[in-house]
Amino acid sequence: MESRAVRIAIRIGMILVLAFLYVPLLIVVIYSFNNDIGQTWPIDSFTTKYYALAWQNPDVRVALGTSLLVASIATLLAFVLGSLAAFAVHRFHFFGRNAVSFVLVLPIALPGILTGIALNNAINNYRIPFSIWTIMIGHATFCIVVVYNNVLARLRRTAGSLIEASMDLGADGWQTFRYVTWPAIRTAVIAGMLLAFALSFDEIVVTNFTSGTQITIPKFIYDNLRQPRNRPVVNVVAVIVLLVMVIPVYIAQRLAGGDTTTRPSRALPPAAQPGVP
C-alpha cells in the first residue's frame, strides 16, 4: 500500500512539473487566437485575424528574415568549427587538449550577459561596425559547443575498431571518413546543428550586446511587449518562435536518441575465457 502512495505522489509531482513548464506556453498559444485586444480571461471569442496581421507586418517580416539568416549562418559556422574541433580532440593527444576542450564548452556555462559584454568590448575595441555579422559571431560562440559536444560524444561511442577495419581493408583516411566515420556521426552532426539553430533563433541577451539597429524576432517581441496595441501580434510571433524551436529540438532528440541502441561491442562476456589456467 505504501508503494502505491509513493507511486501516486510521484505521479502528482510529475504532473505539477509538466504543468509548470507547459501551461504558460499553452496560454500564449491560446491568447494568440484571442479576438479581444485586451488580455482578459475568459476569452470571449476566437479569431485567426492576428496571424494575417502579423504576416503583413513589415517589422515582423524583417525580424523573421534577420533571425533566420543569423541562425543559419551561426549554425553553419558551428558545424564547421564544432565538428573539426571534436575530431581534433577525439583523434589527437596534443598539449593543452583539455584546455581547448574546456574553452570550447565554456560559453554554454557562462551567463549570456558575460559573453555579451565581452563581445561588445571586443567589437568596440577593434572598431568593428555592429551589424548582422557581429550577431552571427556572437551566436556562433554558443552554437559551436552544441555541435562539438554532440559530435564528440558520438565519436567516443563509435568503436575504434571500425576505423581500423576500414583502414585494414584498404581505405585511406578520406575513404574511411566518407564510408565509415561520416555515416556513424551523421545524425549527431545534424542533431547538433538543429539544436544550435534553435538556440540561436530565440537568443536575446548576446544579441542585444552584439547588434546594431538590426531587429531579430526575440528583440521584436521584447520591444513590443509593452505596447498594448501590438500585444496580439506579439502573441502570434511567440507562437512562431515556439514552433521554430520545438520542431528542430524534437528532431534532434530523435536523431541523437537513435544511437543509444548501438552498444560498444568490445566487451566480452566473462564466460569467454575458460582457457586461462
Next chain:
Amino acid sequence: MCGVPSLEADLSDVEPVPPTPAVRLEGVVKRFGDVVAVDRIDLDVREGEFFSMLGPSGSGKTTCLRMIAGFESPTAGRIALGGRYVTGLAPYEREVNTVFQDYALFPHMTVAENVGYGLMVRKVPRADRRRQVADALEMVRLPEFGERRPAQLSGGQRQRVALARALVMRPKVLLLDEPLGALDLKLRQAMQIELKEIQEEVSLTFIYVTHDQEEALTMSDRLAVFNRGRIEQVGSPAEVYERPATGFVAGFVGVSNVLEGEAAAAVAGDPHPFTIRPEKIEMHELDAAVDGDSCSATGHVREVVYLGATTRYIVELDAGASLVVMQQNLATSSMEALQVRGKAVRLIWRRSNNRPVEAPAGALEGSMDQEEAQAS
C-alpha cells in the same frame, strides 16, 4: 667461399635455402609510456602455416598482431611481410587483413556491403565484386545472408561475415585477434574446426592470437608462447607440449607439475627444476617395486577430482611440494576413486619424461594479473 663449386652438386646434398618467411619480426619492441608491451621479439612465420600466438592477457601477443597489421608502429625493430620491410607503412598499404575480436562490422551496411567494402575501395567493377562477395559468403556458409544487417546476425554469423570480409581481399597473411573469444563453448569448438578447414582450403598464412591453450594446440601448425612481452618458446604443438622450454610454458600449455630445489633433489637427485606431465605419472601402493629407469616419490592423496573419463589426484609429497596426477578410469568407479583420499601412495614415472626447464616455477605467478590494457 673457396673456388666455385658445382651448382648441381651443392643443391643435391645441401639443405635447401628456406623460403622467404611470410612474416618476419626483427628485434621488435613496443613501449606504451613506461610499459614495455613487446620486448625485443624475433619471429619468422612461414608461408601457408597456421601460426598461433598464445599467452595470457597483457603478454604482448595482441600488440604484436597490431604491429603486423600496421595499427601500431614498433618503438624499435623491423617488420617484413613476404620479404619486404613494411615497418612504417599504413594498414591500407599492407597486404594483410584482420579479423577483429569484436568483428568490427560496419553497422550501417548490409552483410554484402561489409564483405564487398575492401573491393569497393579497391575499385573492383560492380559485377566482379558481386561475384566475389557471393563466393566469400558461400565459403563461410552464409550464402543467403547478403541483404541482412550485422545487427540481425548471431555472434557466430557475425564472426563468419568478418572472416569473409577479410578473405575476399585475398591477403598474403590473415590476422585473427581472438576471433572466437565471444562465442560459447560449443560454437567455439565448431568454429575451430571450420576455421582450420578454411585455412587449408585457401592455403593462406594465418596468424591467430589466443589465450586458450587448447585452441592453440588443436589448430596450429606452430605456435609461439608469449609471456611478459617476450616469446618463451616457438614450436609445433607436440614440441611445446612434450618439451616445454620453461616453467611458464609447462604451466600455461596444459597442466604441468614443476618440481625444483629440495623436492627435485629428493625425487630426481638434482635440484635443477623440471616438469612432469600429470598423465605420465602412475599411482601405486606404497610397497610397489621401482626399476632403475624410473623416478619415485611417496606421499598422501590430498584431493580427488572425478572427471568421468579420468580422475585427477593431488598428492602431497613427503619431500615437500605436491604433484597433480591424472589417471584413466580404466577399472575405477567414482566411488573407488574418491575412497583414495588421504591414502599413502607411491608415485612412479619414467625418468625420461622429466623435462628440465630454465625459469623457476615462480614465473607462473604474476603473469596473469598484468594489466590487460594493451591486450584489448
